[in-house]
Amino acid sequence: MTQRTRLRWNGDAALRGTRAGAIRGLRLGAEHVLAESRKRVPIEEGTLERSGVATVDEQQLTAAVSYDTVYAVRQHEELTWRHDAGRTAKYLEGPMTEEADTVAQIIAAQLRRSLRG
Template identity: 45%
Template sequence: MSDWNLRLDDTVDESIKLAANRGLAIAAEYVLGESNKVIPIEEATLMRSGSVDRDPANNRVSIFYDVPYSVRQHEDMTLRHDPGRSAKFLERALSDHETIKRIIASAIRGEI
């Protein structure tokens, strides 16, 4: 899966770090929502297992699906899915870098 990082230098003002962490959390929720729009769905168990874990001390968030078959559903391109649903659901949602950056920048500017 993709790994997308935002690193904040230790010299950055604490209020900016807090705002950036808030923006990162909002962006992660956005990515999870976008991923859920195309996630393979049969009984919605996989989708309901999606979550965002925040680690503000290290300026990190994790977006994950917590069922045993989530990696296979994400990685196996040979699986058949309903129309509009596909593998690589999280990776595709993460590829929208511009929206993710705009969300974080808006939080830093205090707009959200």
């Protein structure tokens, strides 16, 4: 007995879905890192914390987390400054490193979701 199966491959749609999943994953991953870094950012008036943003370049498939005050870099790099409990220098670098596996899982989950259709 012969059994036949016909498969129609719609590669363009699969690539579009995968790209959309990657973009969604990047956005969620960047938002996750932003949330974690906000827990550590030095806080006096909250200006630095409020300046944090997560962005995604959909063309390049890259994401970024940044803080935009004139003192953001100095606060990040100055290891000798004292901060309130739980607040620290390297408030972005720490979460970026520590949450890398979680971010990869977030992106992978969105890619899987996009492939399910």
